[in-house]
Structures are given as structure tokens and as C-alpha cells.
Amino acid sequence: MGWLFLKVLFLGVTFLGCLYPLVDFCPGGETRGQKPNFVIILADDMGWGDLGANWDTETKDTANLDKMAAEGMRFVDFHAAASTCSPSRASLLTGRLGLRNGVTHNFAVTSVGGLPLNETTLAEVLQQAGYVTGMIGKWHLGHHGPYHPNFRGFDYYFGIPYSHDMGCTDTPGYNHPPCPACPRGDRPSRSLERDCYTDVALPLYENLNIVEQPVNLSSLAHKYAEKAIQFIQNASASGRPFLLYMGLAHMHVPISRTQLSADARGRRPYGAGLREMDSLVGQIKDKVDRTAKENTFLWFTGDNGPWAQKCELAGSVGPFTGLWQTHQGGSPAKQTTWEGGHRVPALAYWPGRVPVNVTSTALLSVLDIFPTVVALAGASLPQDRHFDGLDASEVLFGWSQTGHRAEPKPVMGTSDRSSIMSLPLFLTWKMMLQKLCL
Ligand SMILES: *[C@@H]1O[C@H](CO)[C@@H](O)[C@H](O)[C@H]1NC(C)=O
Ligand SMILES: *[C@@H]1O[C@H](CO)[C@@H](O)[C@H](O)[C@H]1NC(C)=O
Ligand SMILES: *[C@@H]1O[C@H](CO)[C@@H](O)[C@H](O)[C@H]1NC(C)=O
Ligand SMILES: *[C@@H]1O[C@H](CO)[C@@H](O)[C@H](O)[C@H]1NC(C)=O
DSSP states (O other): OOHHHHHHHHHHHHHHHGGGGGGGGGTTTTTTBBBEEEEEEEEEEEEGGGGGHHHHOOSOOOOOHHHHHHEEESSSEESSSSSSHHHHHHHHHSOOOOHHHHHOOOOOOOOOSSOOOOOOOHHHHHHHHHHHEEEEEEOOOOOOGGEEEEEEEEEEEEEEEEOTTSSOOSSSBBBOOOOOOOOOTOOOOOOOEEEHHHHHHHEEEEEEEEESSSSOOOHHHHHHHHHHHHHHHHHHHHSSSSEEEEEEOTSSSSBOHHHHOTTTTTHHHHHHHHHHHHHHHEEEEHHHHHHHSSSSEEEEEEOOOOOOGGGGSSOOOOOOOOOOHTTTTTTTTTTSSHHHHHHHEEEEOOOOTSSEEEOOOEEEEEEGHHHHHHHTTOOOOHHHHHHHSSSOOOHHHSSSSOOSSSSSSOOTTTTOOTTTTTTHHHHHHHHHHHHHHO
16 A cells, blocks of 8 residues: 555656646746846826827827737726825835835935935845846936945946936926026026026936936937847846836926927927837837847836826826816826826736736736736845735736725824825915916
């Protein structure tokens, strides 16, 4: 009896052993021991309704993104972790809400701090797992000393330290209010507008060096595309898996003027800017397709909703107009916790893995990117802290439709009110909007 059992066991194990090479495929995403590459593209101030696939208005300006939606999965209930820039980006890179990672406000040009150094970024986790890591674009998580991206897990960095309206340029572009160009020679150029920065010319960094100052806004998108393509090329040639995180300048103001003059059909600045962004994403996707298709997971999303005070230079919230709000002179957009402030476009593209032309209604968030990417990379989450997202790979691969459940879980005994507008702020807001747009 004992022998028979052992024989059966032995045969069984041998049989499974033979099968093993055939089933060397795990939900974690590692096929034949190859770790997947990740490209995470984050648009700035883009509205849910700006994506043609989400909200089909008469002019569609996002042909490449719409194609990506048809070739992958589009999430319609996907949310930023905050409705302003720095907190949203800090959450993406730490997988934690602002109340936990310490970033609840935007950093300024004069900030000497940044994302707290005790936080571990997604790039650091992947670097440990053998990845080549790159960041191209707007950082906005502190730019001095140890807060610079090169010290936060990125082997390569090319971009601007904060928003491109936080410094003057030679070609100011469309903004609301319009801001003057950088002063030339002895000519002072002080703007009376509170929102215009004339003291510091916007710098462009490559790793730790400033390579251009002021930035030429007209050629920034082209430079981002060029560097992204180079990075993907170099990383692929190195034989190591890579993470590329891109913080686009689009659709934040100012919107560069060349975009409009280059547009033969004379579209309005916002539409022309949207087309330029779409083309930039298209170029990156093409490079991925040519270099590392089927082993690269491309994720496109936004940092928060459109910036209502920028009027015709702001994007569309789609159906999330918050009529009650707008009738009161308020807004359901960026800087608010109303739907249009944090519901953002989101697309996942990974040929052969993410099913094509699927719309997912699963409730997911930018906070889920960290645990999902870490799981797909076969790495593990730091054990000494709480993460606010979930591993969404089952949803991405079409095996589940369940994202977060609607009931909010209590966060360390307090509720997260960090980004809910206070009444005085709301009233100031209302007055500003009325002054600006009406
Ligand atoms: C790091 O410090 C910040 C600010 O003091 C705090 O909010 C956060 O919880 C700390 N993070 C970790 C991982 O301990
Ligand atoms: C800025 O870039 C545009 C587009 O590439 C170019 O035509 C222009 O000459 C550049 N301006 C400067 C000051 O280099
Ligand atoms: C890619 O590699 C080339 C050759 O080593 C180097 O000159 C270039 O700076 C690299 N580019 C990026 C974006 O890593
Ligand atoms: C995607 O799905 C929609 C509706 O489900 C369909 O109308 C469309 O033709 C599909 N597109 C492609 C490229 O398969």
C-alpha cells in the first residue's frame, strides 16, 4: 500500500514536472522569466471629457488615444488620488494617500522640501527589482538636493521641476491671465498678476544639470518624445526591463502658440494642444510597439480634472458638470472633490495580455498603479507601511470586473478630508470664477 502510494506520487510529480515548462506563465505577468516593461503616462489637468473615446463631441482631438482604447482597456470610473498636482503625483509614486505620505499641498518654486524622504517610490522598488528607471516631464515633488528625481529612484531624468506656468519663458503661450515673457537685458518685466512668475526663468533639467533656461515651450513636446524614444531604445538594448514615467506638460496652461499656428484648420488653442499631446502619446506607443510590444504595459491617465478658472483654456469634464455647483458660480473641476476634479481618463494597453476594445466600469484609482505594477514585476511591496490601492491585474486581464467596493474604509480612524474645500475657499473660488470667465 505504502509503495503504491509512493509510486503514484512519484508518477504524479514527474507528470507535473513535464508540464511545468508549458505552464511557465503566472498571473504576475512574467512569461519565460521576462519581466514586463512599464510606461506610465500622466497627462496634466486633462478632463475626463477630453478623451474622444469617453465623450464623443463634434470635434475629436485624440485619434491616437482613441485607437489605444480600441486596442486595450478603457476605464470610465478611474480616479486620481487628489485633485491637485503634487498630492496626486505623490500618491501615484508612493501608492499612499496624502495624509499618509505627507504631501497634501502643491510644492512652490521656493519650496526647499519635497516628497518626504522616508517614503519609498515605485521607481525605487523597481530599481531594486533590476529595472532601468526613467522619468521624463513634470516632477513637482521637490527639486532641491535629495528630493530631485535622480535621488528618488530614477536612473534618468529629463524635464521641468514643477508646472510650466511656474516660471517665465521667452514664448509665454496662451494663459489666463496672460503672463509676460522673461525680462530681456536690463528691461524689468514685472507682472502685476499674482499668478505670473517673472523672477525665475523656467529651467529644463537633464539629470542634475540645467540644459535650457528659460525652457522653449514650443519645442518641449518634441524634446520629450525624442528623450522617451531614446530611453526606450537604450533600456531595451541593455536587456533589462524598464519603467518610464512621463509627466506631460499638456494640458496645463500655458498652451504653446506654435501648436495653433501649426494647425491648418485654425482650431482653438485647447483643441490644438490636445492634438499635440495625442501625437506625443502616439509617438511613444509606436516606439513601444516597434521595440518591446507584448512585453510592455502602457498606462495612460491624468493627475486631476480640468482647471476651471482657465475658462476656454481648460478641458471638458464630460457629463460630470456638477450643475448645482456651476449654477452657484462654483466648479466641479480641479481642486475640488466633485466628480470632475478627480475622475480622469484612463487607458491600459498591453497586446496579448490586456483584452482589446473593452470598457471597464470597475472603480479604480491612481493608487492602484503601485501595487499592480509591483505585482506584475514580481517584486514585493514594502512591508512596513499601509498602501491604499489594490492589485488590479485581474481586472486588467479581463478576469474580474471588481475594483474597489463603494463603501469607504476608515483611514486610521480619521476620514480623509484633506482635499475637501472649506467654505471660505469655496466662496473665494466662486468670486474668482465669476470675475474671470463671465
Ligand atoms: C514619513 O514622514 C511623513 C511626514 O512626517 C509621514 O506622514 C509618513 O507617514 C512617513 N512615512 C513612513 C513610510 O513612515
Ligand atoms: C523654440 O522652438 C521652436 C520650435 O522648435 C523653434 O522654431 C524656435 O526657434 C525655438 N526658439 C529658440 C529661442 O530657440
Ligand atoms: C541613450 O544612449 C546614448 C548613447 O549612450 C546616450 O548618448 C543618450 O544620452 C541616452 N539617452 C537616454 C535618454 O538615456
Ligand atoms: C469596439 O467595440 C465597439 C462597441 O463595443 C464597436 O462598435 C467597435 O467597432 C469596436 N472597435 C474595434 C476596433 O474593434
